Amino acid sequence: MSEPTKAYRDKKVVDALISKIKYESEKRKEKTKIMHVCGTHEHDLVKAGLRSLLPKNIDLIAGPGCPVCVSSAQDVDEVLWIADNHNVIITTFGDMMRVPGSTESLYQAQGRGVDVRVVYGVSDAIKLAEKTPEQDVIFFSVGFETTSCVTAAEVIRTNLSNFSIYSSHKVIPPAMELLLQRDDIEFHGYLAPGHVSTIIGTKPYEFIPEKYNFPVSIAGFEPVDILMGILSLTKQINEETPIVDNTYGRWVRYEGNTTALRTMDEAYVLSDARWRGLGVFPKTGHEISDKYAHIDAKKKYDIPELPVTDLHGGCICDEILIGKSKPHQCKLFNKTCRPDHPIGACMVSHEGTCNVAATYEEIIWE
């Protein structure tokens, strides 16, 4: 382990931060509920055992932070419809393979002969298209701003007639706003995602304290990072002084990564997006701009309207994704739905809330 990483896992620092959080949380009569919107936060905080170290009156709620989990079955269905009706190779990230569509996953479709290949990223998909000029290659691109900015560069640069991108990109700050407008979920502060924030900066969150009087703290992923973010939120909540506090200043800048932001502005337009089990959320997606229609698989192939089933056999991923329910409250959890046999999207990726809970078997959901 590198020295800098070690410093962010230092037990003395962790203990000191836990004591301070305890002190702040005890000032409130009711539980302090903090929502994060990042699959890496869920994975890393559970792996580090942070929920068990925190005082009982702090509730860390997992929100819609795993891009694989939030992808609608409709996106899988549409990609498979293209594969079934055209001579194409589908490429995508490994995590997407087992995400359920309405009737089958890409992995299951591969079993019946659909040409689906796992790639590390868009550049591998482009290399494949260059090698197979006689066949169309589609990159099924999923992710938040951290991932979609890389794809954006290729949207602008690539001009291969046999290559296109199916975009299932999501945008985080508008989704955070939609959760604040719901009256069926209660929480008191947002732990904002470090990865996404390195791209978008701190500015896009400013409307949250300004318009909703609601605290935000941007946090990294080591135990000390996450605890600093939580401490900031407990203080902001107690002092009723909501701001966007950047506790991940070693990577996140106010203006973000301006090159990445310019590239995304050029390649994409903000669009309505389908979230698994939750329907369409306005202006929470990134579709490919008309200027680059030649690379947009949704425009290249005339996809018909398809019947969609997002949730199977009692799956409550819709509630898990907005922090309304916890994995143990699903009757399928760790029974018929397991990491080796996922029924819902939240059990597929190692950053999915159900997968994390099943993998680490933490007693965290009392």
Ligand code: SF4
């Ligand atoms: S345990 Fe499985 S079926 Fe239940 S909500 Fe999680 S992913 Fe869906």
